[in-house]
Amino acid sequence: NLNPPTRNTKPRASFLAHENLYAVQQYEDPRHARACVAEDGSLRVGELWEPYPEDLVRRLLDDPSSTIQRPSRLLDGYGLGILESGPPEHRRALGLSYACLRGHTQQDELFLSFFARGIDLLDDLGYPRTWDHRWQFDANSLVHNTVTVDETQSGNRKFGGMGRLFGAHQGVHVVTASHQPYHETPLPSGGTVDLYERTVILVDIDDERFFAVDLFAVGGGEQHDQSWHALTTRVEAPALPWVAQETGTLAGPAVEQFGTWTDRWGRERGDAPAYLTGIRRASLDAPAAWT
DSSP states (O other): OOOOOOOSSSOOSHHHHHHHHHHHHHHHOHHHTTBBBOTTTTTOOTTTOOOOHHHHHHHHSSSGGGSOOSSSETTTTEEEEEEEEEGGGOOOEEEEEEEOOOSSSSOOOTTTEEEEEEEEESSOSSOOSGGIIIIIIITTTGGGEEEEEEBBBOOOSOOEEEEEEEEEETTTEEEEEEEOOOTTTOTTTSSOOEEEEEEEEEESSSSEEEEEEEEEESSSSSSSEEEOOOOOSSSOSSSSOOOOOSSBBHHHHTOTTOEEEEOOSSSSSSSSSGGSOOEEOOSSSOOOOOO
């Protein structure tokens, strides 16, 4: 079932609650006090058997430095670049992940996220609701906002994520990052991927209006599939010469949903393409917009 997305334009300082109350007592940092304020302006609820530092929190909130600034920023240790701007009611942010973190990972190198007008517009599936389809679907690169080379999944050993460029000045924000998702993964077409790099640009027009540019460069392999996944609401497709595939799945008209098949490289598979139905195809000779 498709439901309208939840819109949230109220600033949220932290996803933690009573933990920030403890931090206030330990460090007396005005920013921790600001993180103790809920979206409705009330103070966070504390622990039942712990002292509640209300007087200290309110005193620290009077300090102008309690305002938490969130400009464009690079969290290089985590492998994340965030481009962010605009007033609270028109806040927008783009996130480019080049993380190499181990454990609970998915095949999502150089994943792009996008938040604007209070809505997570390019969301991630996140943690699987069941482990039954983790590698076939939930962790598959084809269900992330990234590029898959030669219909091949990247290796589980994350390696080579690197921030290349970052800057923000006078309403122009940019981040470039690269990765090496296929450094230990042989491609069925032969050779290697020697370039896997993404540049994202956010340009402010005014407080409300903006636009973004996304440039993804891949060198190596024969087939590059860029995938996009957005809201759980239906979008309006542009007027193109669509050709509908009446049966089957993205894996082929004869491949049933959740079925197995032999791909063009001669590999037996049963992953993401066989999960997707309602397939339509069209060729582009000019830019088009989905709304």
